[in-house]
Amino acid sequence: xxxxxxxxxxxxxxxxxxxxxxxxxxxxxxxxxxxxxxxxxxxxxxxxxxxxxxxxxxxxxxxxxxxxxxxxxxxxxxxxxxxxxxxxxxxxxxxxxxxxxxxxxxxxxxxxxxxxxxxxxxxxxxxxxxxxxxxxxxxxxxxxxxxxxxxxxxxxxxxxxxxxxxxxxxxxxxxxxxxxxxxxxxxxxxxxxxxxxxxxxxxxxxxxxxxxxxxxxxxxxxx
Amino acid sequence: xxxxxxxxxxxxxxxxxxxxxxxxxxxxxxxxxxxxxxxxxxxxxxxxxxxxxxxxxxxxxxxxxxxxxxxxxxxxxxxxxxxxxxxxxxxxxxxxxxxxxxxxxxxxxxxxxxxxxxxxxxxxxxxxxxxxxxxxxxxxxxxxxxxxxxxxxxxxxxxxxxxxxxxxxxxxxxxxxxxxxxxxxxxxxxxxxxxxxxxxxxxxxxxxxxxxxxxxxxxxxxxxxxxxxxxxxxxxxxxxxxxxxxxxxxxxxxxxxxxxxxxxxxxxxxxxxxxxxxxxxxxxxxxxxxxxxxxxxxxxxxxxxxxxxxxxxxxxxxxxxxxxxxxxxxxxxxxxxxxxxxxxxxxxxxxxxxxxxxxxxxxxxxxxxxxxxxxxxxxxxxxxxxxxxxxxxxxxxxxxxxxxxxxxxxxxxxxxxxxxxxxxxxxxxxxxxxxxxxxxxxxxxxxxxxxxxxxxxxxxxxxxxxxxxxxxxxxxxxxxxxxxxxxxxxxxxxxxxxxxxxxxxxxxxxxxxxxxxxxxxxxxxxxxxxxxxxxxxxxxxxxxxxxxxxxxxxxxxxxxxxxxxxxxxxxxxxxxxxxxxxxxxxxxxx
Numbered sequence: 001x002x003x004x005x006x007x008x009x010x011x012x013x014x015x016x017x018x019x020x021x022x023x024x025x026x027x028x029x030x031x032x033x034x035x036x037x038x039x040x041x042x043x044x045x046x047x048x049x050x051x052x053x054x055x056x057x058x059x060x061x062x063x064x065x066x067x068x069x070x071x072x073x074x075x076x077x078x079x080x081x082x083x084x085x086x087x088x089x090x091x092x093x094x095x096x097x098x099x100x101x102x103x104x105x106x107x108x109x110x111x112x113x114x115x116x117x118x119x120x121x122x123x124x125x126x127x128x129x130x131x132x133x134x135x136x137x138x139x140x141x142x143x144x145x146x147x148x149x150x151x152x153x154x155x156x157x158x159x160x161x162x163x164x165x166x167x168x169x170x171x172x173x174x175x176x177x178x179x180x181x182x183x184x185x186x187x188x189x190x191x192x193x194x195x196x197x198x199x200x201x202x203x204x205x206x207x208x209x210x211x212x213x214x215x216x217x218x219x220x221x222x223x
Numbered sequence: 224x225x226x227x228x229x230x231x232x233x234x235x236x237x238x239x240x241x242x243x244x245x246x247x248x249x250x251x252x253x254x255x256x257x258x259x260x261x262x263x264x265x266x267x268x269x270x271x272x273x274x275x276x277x278x279x280x281x282x283x284x285x286x287x288x289x290x291x292x293x294x295x296x297x298x299x300x301x302x303x304x305x306x307x308x309x310x311x312x313x314x315x316x317x318x319x320x321x322x323x324x325x326x327x328x329x330x331x332x333x334x335x336x337x338x339x340x341x342x343x344x345x346x347x348x349x350x351x352x353x354x355x356x357x358x359x360x361x362x363x364x365x366x367x368x369x370x371x372x373x374x375x376x377x378x379x380x381x382x383x384x385x386x387x388x389x390x391x392x393x394x395x396x397x398x399x400x401x402x403x404x405x406x407x408x409x410x411x412x413x414x415x416x417x418x419x420x421x422x423x424x425x426x427x428x429x430x431x432x433x434x435x436x437x438x439x440x441x442x443x444x445x446x447x448x449x450x451x452x453x454x455x456x457x458x459x460x461x462x463x464x465x466x467x468x469x470x471x472x473x474x475x476x477x478x479x480x481x482x483x484x485x486x487x488x489x490x491x492x493x494x495x496x497x498x499x500x501x502x503x504x505x506x507x508x509x510x511x512x513x514x515x516x517x518x519x520x521x522x523x524x525x526x527x528x529x530x531x532x533x534x535x536x537x538x539x540x541x542x543x544x545x546x547x548x549x550x551x552x553x554x555x556x557x558x559x560x561x562x563x564x565x566x567x568x569x570x571x572x573x574x575x576x577x578x579x580x581x582x583x584x585x586x587x588x589x590x591x592x593x594x595x596x597x598x599x600x601x602x603x604x605x606x607x608x609x610x611x612x613x614x615x616x617x618x619x620x621x622x623x624x625x626x627x628x629x630x631x632x633x634x635x636x637x638x639x640x641x642x643x644x645x646x647x648x649x650x651x652x653x654x655x656x657x658x659x660x661x662x663x664x665x666x667x668x669x670x671x672x673x674x675x676x677x678x679x680x681x682x683x684x685x686x687x688x689x690x691x692x693x694x695x696x697x698x699x700x701x702x703x704x705x706x707x708x709x710x711x712x713x714x715x716x717x718x719x720x721x722x723x724x725x726x727x728x729x730x731x732x733x734x735x736x737x738x739x740x741x742x743x744x745x746x747x748x749x750x751x752x753x754x755x756x757x758x759x760x761x762x763x764x765x766x767x768x769x770x771x772x773x774x775x776x777x778x779x780x781x782x783x784x785x786x787x788x789x790x791x792x793x794x795x796x797x798x799x800x801x802x803x804x805x806x807x808x809x810x811x812x813x
Binding site: 023027036053054055059064098101104105108109121124135138139142146156212 | 659
């Protein structure tokens with residue numbers, strides 16, 4: 001029984017055959033690593049973040065992403081002395097969704113069986129609740145990504161200013177490699193959000209969206 | 224007239240006069256004016272006196288249809304020939320909500336057993352009543368201040384009534400006071416649509432003479448910068464403060480009749496101001512970024528030579544007086560730079576002499592990866608000078624920076640990783656492919672869909688099970704099962720192993736229980752006639768009862784018959800009992 005369940009889980013966890021147009025984690029990783037060697041921190045973080053989304057357990061991707069992030073912190077005056085590599089216990093988005101769906105399905109199956117075996121009721125309910133909660137969490141994360149996509153500053157220095165009709169204040173400066181979220185757009189400007197708060201507007205050309213990282217090549221850049 | 228009647232009459236008279244029977248306590252109320260127009264305010268003054276130290280307080284009277292607000296209380300104490308007398312004067316503001324004659328009930332005060340009450344009053348609210356003159360903004364209502372020499376007033380002034388777009392207009396809000404202002408002054412800035420505002424510092428205090436009278440004055444200065452053209456209005460500003468008002472004592476002949484000081488809350492509004500904003504002259508020179516004022520540009524490059532890969536920083540500083548926070552930084556460009564980036568910008572503001580001034584700095588770094596010349600182009604800054612009524616500009620010189628080869632002779636290399644971690648090598652083989660969106664894949668959608676269906680099926684199955692569990696026929700049928708599978712099988716086994724008496728007794732017991740379950744009646748241990756009556760009452764037919772009784776009799780007889788004669792009979796009777804119980808099970812299922 002346990003062997004069948006394990007096989008079932010493995011089958012669900014296996015990423016479905018990607019379409020030919022799906023981005024390749026290795027290509028993203030190579031581009032990000034090249035940018036990191038050049039000292040081009042913005043593109044490095046953007047490409048490595050994209051690679052990490054596809055293959056979150058790959059050690060080389062995690063290592064280089066951690067190096068890129070630590071360099072960004074170093075450049076901003078952080079006192080980080082060691083590189084923190086992201087955990088290997090991570091799932092990609094499709095894997096997380098499949099785990100959540102599998103848990104919910106198993107819980108529901110146990111609830112059906114509980115009609116004849118009362119002892120399965122609590123177990124089935126618990127498994128289903130875990131799967132459903134996990135799914136809700138993933139749904140909220142996906143919704144946030146749609147509303148406020150993750151992006152990385154690729155311009156060496158990006159000025160974040162108030163909207164033209166707002167009271168002028170000193171600009172907020174973001175350095176290359178800093179991770180932000182984007183909001184509404186207006187012409188060439190996009191709203192910048194950090195930690196859930198809007199901090200102002202910046203040029204769109206100074207930012208790369210993580211989900212659009214495969215569009216950019218080594219010759220892409222921002223000045 | 225008896226003494227009792229005299230006492231009663233005295234009590235009545237004293238009550239009407241507002242004095243207690245002992246004559247120690249007195250209260251008098253009056254309303255002025257006693258005829259007001261709707262929306263106007265009348266003043267109820269209550270004077271209380273007591274020969275002694277315990278002066279009672281007067282509470283706000285509850286008057287239907289009138290908003291009552293306590294204005295303040297003044298107290299006085301006098302000692303004459305060893306006799307202490309205390310008096311108080313309390314003022315209430317009455318604001319009626321509707322028209323009509325409003326009765327003001329008597330006010331009652333008491334000290335111990337001494338009670339006194341004021342005479343009832345009336346307040347007439349009518350549209351025909353003469354209206355009080357509206358208070359002049361910046362002054363207290365008439366009666367509160369002597370005419371021509373207001374005790375306290377506010378004034379808003381602007382240093383110019385006509386300005387250019389983005390030219391500073393200095394706005395000053397001033398509070399003049401001849402009375403002491405208690406505590407902090409709460410001020411609400413004016414609504415200034417079409418302007419952006421910068422404070423010019425904390426409030427200032429001083430003394431001035433106005434119309435020959437000396438006033439203490441507080442001033443709140445701010446700079447307004449118009450962002451629209453045309454006639455713009457600066458709305459009224461509001462000041463709320465508490466002043467110390469002197470109230471003369473009611474008993475001017477008292478030895479200790481010193482004036483009392485009562486705090487009074489005051490709210491004062493300024494008059495709105497209109498500023499005419501002119502647009503800037505047309506044909507602004509190229510590069511004009513909205514700076515209005517008097518500025519100058521300074522430009523500095525941190526070196527005239529640099530190695531390849533090293534940044535060269537150029538700084539443009541704009542300093543002067545005007546709309547410093549909103550001016551656009553000058554553009555700094557270079558020819559021959561491989562990379563350029565903004566190092567930083569900063570703004571410093573000063574508010575000296577009520578003029579907003581300061582400087583803005585912008586640092587740009589240029590990196591040339593190849594040896595040669597880095598050409599930093601001239602920086603040009605254009606602004607409008609409102610005093611000269613013309614545009615002015617200033618340009619820096621072009622700066623040539625010599626770029627020499629770096630120490631390695633090649634391009635700059637990336638710094639080492641923090642913490643000593645080595646950058647992992649590139650991959651030579653394709654990696655896994657996937658999606659970068661966080662949306663659910665089709666497989667998980669199918670899983671969630673199927674789990675929802677399964678959950679629905681589980682809920683339906685659980686509901687059906689609960690309904691079945693609540694059915695008594697189902698419960699009886701389930702109770703019948705062990706009789707067939709356990710008890711009768713045990714009886715058959717006993718009959719086969721030579722113990723027919725025990726087998727018959729066990730089968731009889733099972734049959735009794737089974738019949739009881741079938742007809743939902745307890746017949747175990749009951750005498751035959753009662754058993755027959757009970758079964759009949761639960762719907763068993765005569766033939767059924769007779770068959771059952773015959774079986775009971777047969778099993779009973781076997782249980783007590785000699786062993787050698789009853790073995791085959793026992794098997795036969797047990798089989799008959801099984802058939803009966805199986806029939807009962809079928810009947811309960813249908």
